[in-house]
Amino acid sequence: MSAVTVSHNLIGRVLNQDLYSNTGVLLLPKTTVLTENHIRLLRNQQIRSVYVSDEVWSEGDGEAISNQLFGLELDQESVTSYLEAMEDTRRLFESVQLEKMPRLEEFTQAFQRVAVSTEKRMSLFRSLYVLEGADSYTYRHSINVGILSTLIARLLKWKEERTRVMGAAGFLHDIGKMQVPKEILLKPGQLTEQEFNEMKKHTIYGYEMINQMEGSCETLKLCALLHHERLDGSGYPEGRTEEEIPIESQVLAVADIFDAICSDRVYKSRTSPFEAAQQMWKLACDGLISIEIVSVFVHYIAQLYVGSKARLNNGEEVEIILIHKDEPMRPLVRRAQEFIDLRNHRQLMIEKMIG
Ligand SMILES: [Fe+2]
Structure with missing residues (x-):
């Protein structure tokens, strides 16, 4: 101490x-x-x-998350598939640390069931951003980004095989983090410049690890390597620009950023998908991420939350009623018997989803 x-x-x-x-x-x-x-x-x-305390934050054992998931009104199959995927991901990702590289098929099997179950019933997906706490973040982030990447590929009307590869790419994109020292990966405070440079290497480690997997392909490797590249050249590890970044890596960047903003982390609390959409829209307008991908994604996501409960930044609880085409991030909401059009109340924002 x-x-x-x-x-x-x-x-x-x-x-x-x-x-x-x-x-x-x-x-x-x-x-x-x-x-x-x-x-x-x-x-x-x-x-x-x-x-x-001097102790390093640990990932947790997933118990806090499973308790919350069982407490929600979700069908058992969805919850079980998510929790099983979390456990399988933990086991597989940890075995990678021991320098035994599982085959690609083992990873895709761990992810496939939860991917199918989420696509069937989007209620599980909606609940992902109601969960509180940073418990098992690395494993959940991998699953969530896999689910989101699959979703974006579908919205872009990609063929079945390409969509499947995109899901696997999302699931594996951060696997290189397993080679980053735990003191850096799980450090609760701000990273020093040197630590951040080490953290950035997870892209290169990821490329090398997927390269060693039996059955891997170029798209998976490049997605791990290039998911932190930005269109204006400000990303890493290579500082690529525009079309030098494959479209699959651009999809992954959108999925990755969205999940990170909407999840509780040990050093920051989550924000709502609506606020995340707003921030991503800004990144797209500033030329960092693809505006075409953000646009289809944001419209779809906003629509998904019609009927959900949320808390505004003034503390009031509201229900999402209607998504406007022109500004999906500022929907019509209901507070008790009163309707509020958030387009006309710019000081208000949807801070958190609560149910
Ligand atoms: Fe990453």
């Missing part, structure tokens, strides 16, 4: 003592994982240093 000066470097660290204000009011209990809002609170309270 050590006293650390209050700064943004503390985001994601775990408090090791209850924290009180100068007037004796409990501000944050022990074991709180610090977020940006907490840092603001500490600064407002003129607290200069806090005691945090």
